[in-house]
Amino acid sequence: MPAPDAPIVHCEGVGRRFRTQSSDVAALHDVSLDVRRGTMVAIAGPSGSGKTTLLSIIGCLDRPTSGSVLINGSGVSDLSRRRRRTLRRDSISVLLPQPSDNLIHRLDGLGNLRAASRGGVVDRNAALSMLAEFDIADCADKRVLDMSGGEQQRLALACALARRPTLIAADEPTSSLDRANARRVVDAFARAVALGATVVVATHDAELVEAATSVVRLSYGVVEDPDHAPTIVDGS
Numbered sequence: 001m002p003a004p005d006a007p008i009v010h011c012e013g014v015g016r017r018f019r020t021q022s023s024d025v026a027a028l029h030d031v032s033l034d035v036r037r038g039t040m041v042a043i044a045g046p047s048g049s050g051k052t053t054l055l056s057i058i059g060c061l062d063r064p065t066s067g068s069v070l071i072n073g074s075g076v077s078d079l080s081r082r083r084r085r086t087l088r089r090d091s092i093s094v095l096l097p098q099p100s101d102n103l104i105h106r107l108d109g110l111g112n113l114r115a116a117s118r119g120g121v122v123d124r125n126a127a128l129s130m131l132a133e134f135d136i137a138d139c140a141d142k143r144v145l146d147m148s149g150g151e152q153q154r155l156a157l158a159c160a161l162a163r164r165p166t167l168i169a170a171d172e173p174t175s176s177l178d179r180a181n182a183r184r185v186v187d188a189f190a191r192a193v194a195l196g197a198t199v200v201v202a203t204h205d206a207e208l209v210e211a212a213t214s215v216v217r218l219s220y221g222v223v224e225d226p227d228h229a230p231t232i233v234d235g236s
């Protein structure tokens with residue numbers, strides 16, 4: 001058992017290269033960070049800075065090509081695809097940037113919520129009230145592909161929370177939402193954190209960044225050091 005104050009995510013010297021016949025992209029270089037339990041950490045940075053790559057590694061979808069990652073005190077950098085899938089099933093909810101990729105298309109809203117909760121949400125009224133928290137009660141009987149992108153995004157979030165994960169790794173979860181619905185996402189993450197979950201969220205959304213306990217800023221695959229931010233020289 002890890003010490004109770006041990007970080008839930010520990011990345012040390014993490015690098016990720018994508019090599020193909022025609023290219024070799026170093027998406028992350030030497031990224032070291034800790035995420036404390038029961039916090040919300042935002043990963044910010046311009047497009048192409050490595051947010052999705054880092055989040056995929058933290059969410060155990062992908063593995064680093066160098067360095068190491070511990071989740072809940074256990075090394076995950078060398079785990080097989082199958083072991084990582086088991087780890088995700090048991091304790092990590094990953095929210096992919098394309099909302100429909102998070103959902104089972106042949107099921108309706110209720111079916112998705114029930115499947116995600118693995119028996120935790122059986123009662124129709126309980127499920128409807130969970131959907132109503134995201135203003136998507138009318139998606140209960142709708143198939144995924146009949147929902148709008150924003151509805152799919154909110155359903156994906158409701159499903160991610162219904163699994164009661166230890167760790168939520170969410171990639172741009174407010175990208176298809178208007179302000180009012182983006183605020184629901186911020187509130188939902190705050191409630192999940194209050195219940196003991198940890199949230200790592202890649203985002204451009206200023207409101208999500210503002211709500212985070214801390215922010216990791218990436219630039220060209222490197223964590224910007226807040227102590228060495230560029231100095232603005234007054235030329236007058």
Ligand code: ADP
Nearest residue numbers: 018025027045046047048049050051052053054
């Ligand atoms: P962000 O999410 O911040 O926009 P990404 O993590 O998606 O950034 O991408 C970081 C860099 O890695 C980009 O240069 C991107 O083109 C490259 N990259 C990401 N995934 C792959 C991949 N599967 N194959 C090749 N290059 C990739």
Ligand code: MG
Nearest residue numbers: 051052053202
């Ligand atoms: Mg991205």
